[in-house]
Amino acid sequence: MKFDVVEIRKDFPILERETQSGARVIYLDSTATSQKPTSVIEAMNQYYRRSNANIHRGVHTLAEEATALYEGAREKIAKFINASAAREIIYTRNTTESINLAAYAWARANLKPGDLVILTEMEHHSNLVPWQILQAEKNIELDFIPVTEDGTLDLDAYKALLGRSPKLVAFTHMSNVLGTINPAQEMIRLAHEAGALALVDGAQSVPHLKVDVQALDADFYAFSAHKMCGPTGIGVLYGKAAVLEAMPPFLGGGDMIKEVKLRSFRANTLPHKFEAGTPAIAEAIGFGAAVDYLSQIGMEAIAAHEHEITSYALERLEEIPGVKLFGPSADKKGGVAAFILDGIHPHDVAQILDRDGIAVRAGHHCAQPLHEKFGIPATSRASFYLYSTKEEVDLLVNGIYKVKALFN
């Protein structure tokens, strides 16, 4: 199937709407959350209209349908990232909860005082704070792979850190600010050689790249539906079956048990062992529909389109006097362009762009330490997805000139 952005945009009803100022919405904030195609909205709608019931254990028609849809989505997601079995897909609320699950269930049981966890300086707060909490509780050590001036990881420094026998290396596959795509496969191989497990924050990579968890050999891989055309409120922690089997449960409650007595319980098998309580059923089904949608277009085609838009955007933004871009060149990054405009705060940039319907994000993008590293409190960030166009990039560039005119 040929990639046709005009046709693709028709799948996203929100792209038709106008903002308060009457301008058509120019959505350049997909790194924060993506828009949703009609097929995903409809799948959730249909579930509530036709099949709504609580899953598992029910014997009636609706419960069976709901369970089949919920578990069917898990199968689709497993296939999408090439997990070896659906039971390796644990539903969570989002990437953040997925990482917390690994921190609370795996790390709490397996790390001792003094054990080293390696993170990086470009992590989202979701892959920093859970480890800081654990550090306070278990007295583990944290160290960080530095980010170089061009926005990539210093792999020599990483190799040196590995000499200290870490127990875990946890890093982002793709930076949500710099867009940097890290060499995950090599980093995981090196982690394993040093005797560590590897956890990958895939919140930005799974939506935009073909991800194969078996080829990567990741022990844990975390991602969210809402950044990949799916709904909010549902994410996944992929874990190798053997690692998940050996872990104690995370949250306790219904569904995660095989048997409960007044003073004891036996945990359920995978994946249910980690899914306590009634889950986000409609959202899981929406997630499955999102995976169908992306698969049908093809992740390679999506990545190629984003690369084209990103290259064009970086080229056009660089031409603007006073714009400073962060992150590596287009060939090393995903669809993100974080920038500052000389003398104008990113919040003002975003607010003025909004007058023309242009949605960009301004702030530290939940990566405060990374911004501190570059000596800036905040950036403006435009990000792109399968529905983004060069015309939208042009409108962004025009908008930035307007911001400059207002302030000068």
Place this chain on the structure above:
Amino acid sequence: MDDLYREVIIEHYKNPGYRGKLDPHNISFADNNPLCGDHIQIDLRVSAEGIVTDARFDGHGCAISQASADLLLETVIGKSLDEIKLLNKNDVLEILGIDLGPVRLKCALLSLKVLKAGVYGLGEANDDLVE
């Protein structure tokens, strides 16, 4: 909406009259807006009668937060500490002369929050100060 970046705001952002630090001072307080990373410190010099005789702000942030700090200090000099305690959200909006959505309101009110936390001698600023 277009009023948001009225000339007076851009002007006070680019050429503030009260930017800097005050030494000596009687009151000094600083706080951040975690949402945007805006940071404002306010120093006050206060007479024996409890009247603010001079004031300065320092920090960084968006045009709204910085201009509002400058405009606020302009009105604060000559006021008593008791009068400052009575200032609220509406006073700042009146000084700015603009209408703000909930997100930018936090930018605009950061300076008042810092000012009142300092005047009350609080350990930490809180949002109730500007309601």
